[in-house]
Amino acid sequence: MDTITAIIVDDERLARANLRQLLRPHPRVSVVGEARDCAQARSLIASLDPDLVFLDIQLRGESGFDLLRDIGDRPRVIFVTAHDNYALRAFEVNAIDYLLKPVEPERLAKAIARAQAQPSVTFSPVEQYRYDDSVFLNTGRQTFVVPVAEIAAIRADGNYSHVLDAAGKDHMVRVKLSDWLARLPGDAFPALSRSLLINRNHITRWAVRARQADLYLGSSAAPLHLGRTAVRRLQQAVRGTRPG
Numbered sequence: 001m002d003t004i005t006a007i008i009v010d011d012e013r014l015a016r017a018n019l020r021q022l023l024r025p026h027p028r029v030s031v032v033g034e035a036r037d038c039a040q041a042r043s044l045i046a047s048l049d050p051d052l053v054f055l056d057i058q059l060r061g062e063s064g065f066d067l068l069r070d071i072g073d074r075p076r077v078i079f080v081t082a083h084d085n086y087a088l089r090a091f092e093v094n095a096i097d098y099l100l101k102p103v104e105p106e107r108l109a110k111a112i113a114r115a116q117a118q119p120s121v122t123f124s125p126v127e128q129y130r131y132d133d134s135v136f137l138n139t140g141r142q143t144f145v146v147p148v149a150e151i152a153a154i155r156a157d158g159n160y161s162h163v164l165d166a167a168g169k170d171h172m173v174r175v176k177l178s179d180w181l182a183r184l185p186g187d188a189f190p191a192l193s194r195s196l197l198i199n200r201n202h203i204t205r206w207a208v209r210a211r212q213a214d215l216y217l218g219s220s221a222a223p224l225h226l227g228r229t230a231v232r233r234l235q236q237a238v239r240g241t242r243p244g
Contacts, residue, residue: 004115006052007033009041009067010080011060015101019054019080022103026112038062042070050075052096052115057081068095069141078111129183137163137171144171152202152217153224154180156195166202168220190237192230200237 006029008016016034023029032048035041037060041053055077057064068077082101097111129135129148137144146165155162156177163171180189180197189197198217206215206226213231214223226234 002028004029004052004112005032005048005050006030006054007035007041007044007048007050007075008054009035009038009059009064010054010056011036011058012056015056015080019103022105022108025105026109028116029112036060038064038067038070041067045071045075053077054080057083076115078115129185131185131188137173139171139173146171148184149199149201151184151189152199152220154189154197155224164217164220166218168218168222190233192226192233192237196224196226196230198224198234198237203234203238206234 006023008019008031010016010019013036016036020031023031029052032050033044035044039061041055044050045053053067053071053075055064055067057079058081059067064079064081071077077095079095079098080101080103081099096115097107099107099111131148134145134147135151137146146163150166151163152166152168153164154177155164157172159174159176160172161175161177161180163173165171177195177197181191184197188201189199191197198215202217204216204218206213206223208231211228211231213226213234215226215234216223
């Protein structure tokens with residue numbers, strides 16, 4: 001890609017101006033428009049068809065996620081936000097990178113390089129989550145921000161997975177269990193089987209019957225049914241050893 005056309009979406013005029021200034025040393029990025037809210041952004045995207053959107057999350061009236069849900073795979077998105085309570089490692093959202101304000105020129109340069117090198121690939125970071133991180137869960141209709149510590153279990157469902165939070169809610173996302181396994185802290189999230197990860201900090205009780213078990217996590221009233229191998233790995237997890 002020779003030139004990347006971009007728009008800036010931020011409800012603060014000064015923030016838009018600052019980002020324009022930071023983009024000046026990058027002649028291959030052509031800023032073709034600015035928007036202060038999602039409504040303006042939708043109009044610009046429809047009329048200008050930009051390659052890239054620099055998108056704030058907290059906007060007036062709607063969030064950046066509302067816009068993200070509407071625009072699909074094009075244009076691509078780089079988050080630019082002052083809100084560090086969101087995960088800096090997000091996947092399963094259409095984002096190339098996530099920049100925290102005040103934006104560092106070096107980080108901006110890396111994000112632009114990533115946009116140029118991956119013109120049609122959604123960014124999926126490989127860094128491991130910390131237990132005190134939060135994650136974006138995009139269910140297709142809504143995007144939730146869930147603390148890693150509040151994830152009680154994850155069940156595989158083909159190319160999808162069901163993320164069960166501590167309140168018992170089930171979030172179905174297009175993320176394979178192997179991706180979760182690679183990114184979640186293994187000491188807190190042992191794999192009880194090829195299709196199930198649990199957060200051992202949310203174990204409340206279990207009942208063993210004929211070498212099987214019903215496992216209760218968090219405040220959920222519905223148990224997870226475990227087979228013989230999963231029961232053995234559960235016992236190892238409770239003892240504080242890594243399951244083998």
